[in-house]
Amino acid sequence: MTDMTKTRTVGQEDVLRATNGDRGAPLLEVRDLRVHFETGGGIVKAVDGVSWQVREGETLAIVGESGSGKSVSAMTILGLVPSPPAVFPTGQVLLRGKSLLEMSEKQQRKLRGNEIAMIFQDPLTALNPVFKVGDQIAEMVRSHQSVGRAAANKKAVDLLGEVGIPNPRARALQYPHEYSGGMRQRAMIAMALANDPQVLLADEPTTALDVTVQAQIMQLLVDLQESRNTAIVLITHDLGLVASHADRIAVMYAGRIVETGTTTQIFSSPRHAYTYGLLSSLARMDHARPERLEPIQGQPPSLSNVPSGCAFHPRCAFVTEECRTDVPQLIPLTVGSDHQHACVHPDRVAEAHATPRPPALKAVTPAHVDVPPVVEVARLVKHFPIKSGVFIRRTVGAVQAVDGIDLDIEPGTTLSLVGESGCGKSTAARAILRLHEPTSGTVRLGEHDVTALKPAELRKAREDMQIVFQDPYASLNPRMTIRQILSEKYELLGGGKLTDTTISDLLDTVGLSAEYADRYPHEFSGGQRQRVGIARAIALNPKFVVLDEPVSALDVSIQAQILNLLEKLQADFGLTYLFIAHDLSVVRHISDRVAVMYLGRIVELADRDDLFERPQHPYTQALISAVPIPDPEVERVRERIVLTGDVPNPANPPSGCRFRTRCWKHLELSEPDKRRCIDIEPTLDVTRESRRHTVACHFAGERQVLRG
């Protein structure tokens, strides 16, 4: 026993020394860092013995789910973790050999924003709302360089120009709320680069942004890294982003690194059960017959009560007795390899990774073709009036959130509505359910004309049409128990019979234990709450359920659990889904048909495989090409269409084709063809290849964007 432990617990230090001898000194190095928080509920070990390093011009990705300690370790490097409550039992942070943690606050401050800069997840909240963007950047310059106000302001304008903000001189004088999300993140990057830092810490830099904007921002970071040779530490949960942008990866779980190696090593031959679990729970957009997702069971542990031994063992498929007792240390895969893992069963993980997975339910069920649709949406319009005037408020215009869409959904199938934020997809979903009163158009559900129902009839009809919301934290009443939330459905809508076993059966159906019924929402994790949200939606056996971004607020490993549940419920109860999403990987996995929306209109509508394999509309092509695929081999050869600019204001859409202002194809057209896009609005027409594939573009045509 002692011998075994000894061989396995080779110190991380020794390993690092053995493996890094030949590659020159690292720029930034973290050694055996521990960050603990002393709280009333015990010691929270947010970071518990983490070592990594990054060299000039290199991108290291730190990957993990929420609560894995990835952000805390970055904040520690900047000296921004307040102590108390934090304590640092062990660890060093070395920037070119200088130890950061032992420096005085004043010395640390000189490095912050100067040699090490950071960009954050949410650019809306990360910029101070009361100061002009230019001033905030100039302040960064002036705090580390002795330059005058005018010179700093000029530098700020130059930087804004460099990160691709059009008309930077005028933009510098604006406030953050006058910028779009993507522009705000560009401004954050401009600020971070103001003093030419050697290291850039990017904490989920694109998580709050649309994929099209994500592609712009990542491209910008790559370009800036090339010209300045900056080292980037990319902290993210998004394996797709990592596959295309990282040189090396460190996977974190419960405050420790469980596997590290080059991007290719991690994706092609994962050796830790958690890494493997993450990869197999990911939906992939480029797989023709999507594989069944294999979610990781359970949820990430609380950092104040980390399981003994390997922290992952309660959720692990390969768990044995040893995993429960000894904490496995990082060891190289082969002697001298820089692919290191902390797993007791690397061989079994390798074997599982090599085994093909069974296809998803969706991939084997036959398509429902030529069945009369259960949901028919015709010429649906939802405009929000804009009012103005001193005493009498007149309508002076309208935000054309949804501007005439037609959709048919066949029974038992899933139609996904995708597009960037602001394209009107959520408004459309709400208007279909009459949660927003539509401006015009009709919605038929079975034999009902939903848009013509009187209020009392509409309430009755709600039995048949339900919704699951995006944010499981905000959509459950915190003062009601799960039982009250679920039984309320029966009392309010009067349908169905509420017996003693109804609630426990319902909870069982969504994979929750019946004993949870009398608990309150705050006692549940995000994934469990979303299960409650789903139980509430299916309680009265509806025909039609709108799923409004049901997994986008959840961790990767939890997303797969919920997607599998939704698929199972559809198969068991013949539910018809309208799935609202921005994540195309998830859409490819779960849909039968996909509608792509842009500025209130549908631009392309097709069966799933048709849409992903043979997209016809330039917007669909750009959207698909912007989604990173979690496979470095594929990413290396893929072409990315980077759309410029942001979605135009829906109160004042462009004439003719609404997409033309951002269209890559429009730029390649001859003058008379361009005029056509500007003057004539394209209609949604059937393509030559399939009558189930419609597209609204004068110059529609295939372009391979999925695999390269």
Add this chain to the structure above:
Amino acid sequence: MGKFILRRAAQALLVIIGATLLVFLANFAFGDPFGSTGDRQVPPAIAAANRAAFGLDQPLPLQYLTYMGNLFTGDLGVDYNQNRPVIELLIETVPNTARLALVAIVIDIFIGVTAGIIAAVKRYSFADVLVTVVSTLAIGIPTFVIGFVLVATLSGVGPFPTVPRSFTVEVPWYTEVLLPAFALAIVDAAFVARLMRGSMLEVLRSDYIRTARAKGLSERKVIGKHALRNSMIPVITYIGVSLGGLLGGAIITEGIFQYPGVGYLLFRAIGGNNAPVITAVVIFSVLAIVVLSLIVDILYAYLDPRIRLS
């Protein structure tokens, strides 16, 4: 901005008309101001002559309309006691009240904002606990108690004038203003300290403060520049409304210190059933609050560029 002020002015007009109507009804409910002088009954003939002189023999709606008509020509009527135009009484007392209100608000902001910032920045420290305990105590004690304690201990001491006041003795303005200002400021400062502490704590948790620190700014700049302006936004509202209230006259405090402001004027007018003075002071108070809240809204838009005046 112009449109905004125009709309607010129209709203203010409605408020003033409503307020005057209410005061008019209240005055009517008080009963006949000329029936008696102190304990003595006034002979009915004289009382009737007085009523006729002041137009009180007219039907109430007509009285109201007459008053409103005069109001728009700047005529606030004549008071029942000294037969002086009410406008003169206001001109005498308003500057005193304005002085008191401003001194009180300066003390209030100085103590409240400073204590709030210290408590938030040094959260859970001795200073924070002290601020919390003292402010709870101060909020719990009614202003008049603080007023009476100050009168009992400090009036007549050093430069502070003795209460009850002798109005034949002129004193420098700052000696008579300090004690009542302090009495008024204490409770308000306690509120401001708590508001400031909460608001500052919330701002300190925000992402842009993290950004400011990540820029390498000194803690002094992080707090004094990035956090202060954001956390002042809710405090400004409170201070604005509070100043409006003080300008309208601190009736009890001015009464206790016999401070020659509009509050004390109203205090005496209510005692003497002096309807024209009561109505005029109420209109003035309403106006003060309306104007101050307009200023607060404009200041708001200045402090937070996301807010547009509309």
